[in-house]
Amino acid sequence: MPTDTLELRDIHLPDSVSWWPPAIGWWLVLLSVILLSILAFWLRKRWLKKQRSAKVLAHKKLEIIREEFLKHKDQKLLIEDLSVLFRRTCLSVFPRENSAGLTGEKWLMFLDDVMQEKRFSEGIGKSLVTAPYEKDPKVDVDELFTLCGDWIEALP
Secondary structure, three states, X not given: OOHHHOOOOOOOOOOOOOOXXXXXXXXXXXXXXXXXXXXXXXXXXXXXXXXXXXXXHHHHHHHHHHHHHHXXXXXXXXXXXXXXXXXXXXXXXXXXHHHOOOOHXXXXXXXXXXXXXXOOOXXXXXXXXXXXXXXXXXXXXXXXXXXXXXXXHHOO
């Protein structure tokens, strides 16, 4: 057979790379995105539940304090109980370094910041700081309970 009569075929290129199935790296990226999304959803749900439960517990404790006050009518003890409620709630909701060491006017201003009003530093809430040092404090109890309930509702 002479070489000039041989039929040669043209160069064959390989098939183009298919987009499906993706390489293992793409599967890992997809799995990572799904797992991170689930983790973010779970953490957010857990955080919201903690925030919600702090408000619910604070409202329940406020009702207990109200019932106890109706029994003993001791305003000094009422002020102490409300102060403890505010401290515990703040430690549950806010970072410890923001609220734990505050006293006096700084504490009242911190409580005002939650409500965006000056009902603690300039209103009935000031009794939380002054009443424990008075011999026989006179406080408008209904207004104070209203303020406490409003503050709990204003929590983030």
